[in-house]
Amino acid sequence: MTAYLTTAEQAAWNALSADVRADIAVETETRDFQDSAELVNIRLSLVRFSSPDLAAAFKSDGYQAAEKILMNMGSADMQAMPETDLAELFYVIGPRGMHTLIGMMLAQVEDADDAKFVAFLSMARAELLDSFLVAA
């Protein structure tokens, strides 16, 4: 498994214990994407969720649906979420949102599973950057 981390993220990564980081290679991520509220708005109008709850949550009057989803997440099985919906969630977040998410999760790594999840998020960010930067 490979983690694609910025220089700043690598400093936090390297501060983790060696056993936590074991078996995860690191490559440097140098790219960035300048996001904006305008672009997020466009993305929200492009996504198509198969889950009716998710579709409702991302409508402009979807506060109640978003709240319901968040309330129900304690027992939610994200593995059961359709892959297409997961893909749309990543698209809404975008590379810049992923950057913040990775930073937050990096600060909370305690074990190897935590580290693997950070690596997974960083890989998703790298793929998002590929798509966003080619299209820009």
Next chain:
Amino acid sequence: MPPEKSADRRPNLPSQAVEKKIVNAASSLPTLQAKAKTEVEMVAARRQLAEELSRDPEVAKYFPNPDALSDHLLKVSAMTRAHESWLSKGVRKVKETAAALPGMIWRNKGKIILTAAILAGGYYLYQFLNWDDIQRALHTATGKLFGDASAIGAGAPSVSAPGVVPDLITPGSGGAPAIVPGGGASGVY
């Protein structure tokens, strides 16, 4: 009930209904531009589409100036291409890697992706200009999640009070979301 919206509600961001109209219209842009022989003709084709679109009163409410709408159409095209690229290529590797992650990771942490998307979308979704408003809007709901530290790992921040929901948009912490044009800067990359 959601909290009251900011008095300084962000102006001129299209409603989703209007944005969808623009997105639908923009789908014809590649065909129009393919007929253009020069860069000038491409710009003219886009400008013409913008002029036609801005005759719609609902669209004109957000884009009274066709030049601004023409610029917006460019961004719609870029986001559409990014979406197509992501769904056709980028997401494949993500799916493979996600499938290889132990189920325990998904049970404990997968939901953070959903939360992040709702928060990221929420910035626009609820039309709040102030990031604190978003936090207030979601802190009750996310508190149910983050109150259980295992949801995002031990030491997860409590969201029992506004202002402590992790900022999922701004790299670094504090300040206006970088997602706001001219807002907080990354300083990380």
